[in-house]
Amino acid sequence: MRVAVIGGGIIGTAVARQVLRSQPSASVTLLEKESTLAAHQTGHNSGVVHAGLYYTPGSLKARLCRRGVGLLKAFCAAHGVAYTECGKVLVALDAAEASRLGGIHERALANGVPGVRMLSAGEVSEIEPHAQGVAGLHSPTTAIADFVGVTLALAADAAALGATLRLGVEVTGFVERGTTVIVQGSGGFAEAFDLVIVCAGLFADRVSRLAGDEADPMIVPFRGEYHLLRPERRYLVRGLIYPVPDPRYPFLGVHLTLRTDGEVMVGPNAVLALAREGYRWRRMSPGDLRQAVAWPGFRRFARQHWRTGVAEMAGSLSKRRFVAAARRYVPALTAADVVRGPSGIRAQALGRDGQLVDDFRITRRGHVVCVRNAPSPGATSSLAIAEHIVDLALTS
Numbered sequence: 001m002r003v004a005v006i007g008g009g010i011i012g013t014a015v016a017r018q019v020l021r022s023q024p025s026a027s028v029t030l031l032e033k034e035s036t037l038a039a040h041q042t043g044h045n046s047g048v049v050h051a052g053l054y055y056t057p058g059s060l061k062a063r064l065c066r067r068g069v070g071l072l073k074a075f076c077a078a079h080g081v082a083y084t085e086c087g088k089v090l091v092a093l094d095a096a097e098a099s100r101l102g103g104i105h106e107r108a109l110a111n112g113v114p115g116v117r118m119l120s121a122g123e124v125s126e127i128e129p130h131a132q133g134v135a136g137l138h139s140p141t142t143a144i145a146d147f148v149g150v151t152l153a154l155a156a157d158a159a160a161l162g163a164t165l166r167l168g169v170e171v172t173g174f175v176e177r178g179t180t181v182i183v184q185g186s187g188g189f190a191e192a193f194d195l196v197i198v199c200a201g202l203f204a205d206r207v208s209r210l211a212g213d214e215a216d217p218m219i220v221p222f223r224g225e226y227h228l229l230r231p232e233r234r235y236l237v238r239g240l241i242y243p244v245p246d247p248r249y250p251f252l253g254v255h256l257t258l259r260t261d262g263e264v265m266v267g268p269n270a271v272l273a274l275a276r277e278g279y280r281w282r283r284m285s286p287g288d289l290r291q292a293v294a295w296p297g298f299r300r301f302a303r304q305h306w307r308t309g310v311a312e313m314a315g316s317l318s319k320r321r322f323v324a325a326a327r328r329y330v331p332a333l334t335a336a337d338v339v340r341g342p343s344g345i346r347a348q349a350l351g352r353d354g355q356l357v358d359d360f361r362i363t364r365r366g367h368v369v370c371v372r373n374a375p376s377p378g379a380t381s382s383l384a385i386a387e388h389i390v391d392l393a394l395t396s
């Protein structure tokens, strides 16, 4: 069987490896438009291995995140990739947030997350001495990992099992011929495959549509910007300090995150990017903007959430405002403590009905399987997503 995997992020590389683990005689080609792997979401995120606190029990996110944590931890140990269980504290600032924390605690228990417990205000500061709130929730197994290192190790494994990695090939079209699909790409690439698996992140909708999938849902790029703590202030954060998330959005709110290289990140916010790969404000794509505005779901979403959008934009343009969001949890933090850091763009699917797609969405149509929505905790869940996709793709 000839299999094409489109996209060299953590999910595409995990899928390429998993196909070969499941069917060693398969011929697998991974196609990535950039000259390096992990160039987009996988290389621009918080690096947190989520334990599974937030997700609706029974959802794909809940199941694949829980299974993904175990697989990822073992993979990192076996391949010498950085993985540290530094633990995470969610901090409630008032009684309403404390009551929402109770709900998250129940979900975490239903999802089988080990060791989670509610914290009093005093216990919050025992674990994170510079954090302050009225209550907290501790998840001791939440970890940090080097997701780029994981992706490179997955790709090396896949190559050792026989996969061909083609970097710098952008997939531009598909032609169905009976039971095969001819994949066309830049540089005159054209090869026939029996199965195509689309893991194209920020272009998931466009590549899926080229392959005959439907337009709904569309990807909306939400940029997440980070600041970095100056080295002399890193002592303010021991592990991971998170707010209680706003239930209206799938994003977790500005948090303070230790990275495996010792940096501490503050962020990410969530601003609408003016281009799918618009890592800074000045990067704008008229085509991407036109497509977003033409999508009925986008107009519905914008009507409902424009106030939050404006507030996020203000935080993006002013370091003082940005830091103020994090200072609510760590009062000693000031704007002078941070410098501008990296940013990442979330590939978040938005339905025609104006609702953000909450769960992972993976579809299959004939010989083509498409990952249509795999935002956070997609990196955490990547090895389990790969198992799920390969089960779906190889059972007819």
Ligand SMILES: Cc1cc2nc3c(=O)[nH]c(=O)nc-3n(C[C@H](O)[C@H](O)[C@H](O)COP(=O)(O)OP(=O)(O)OC[C@H]3O[C@@H](n4cnc5c(N)ncnc54)[C@H](O)[C@@H]3O)c2cc1C
Pocket (backbone or CB within 6 Å): 006, 007, 008, 009, 010, 011, 012, 031, 032, 033, 034, 037, 038, 039, 040, 041, 042, 043, 044, 045, 046, 047, 048, 049, 050, 169, 170, 171, 172, 199, 200, 201, 202, 203, 207, 223, 224, 268, 343, 344, 345, 346, 347, 371, 374, 375, 376, 377, 378, 379, 380, 381
């Ligand atoms: C700001 C931010 C913070 C996050 N924090 C976390 C976190 O802490 N923990 C966590 O688990 N998850 C987190 N995530 C989510 C996580 O990063 C993603 O779920 C995961 O990286 C998705 O992997 P992917 O392989 O699907 O996508 P990507 O890494 O985006 O890879 C898709 C690849 O497809 C390629 N591609 C696209 N179109 C084509 C084409 N036509 N031809 C060839 N190649 C193509 C792209 O170049 C890209 O390399 C975060 C994401 C962001 C943006």
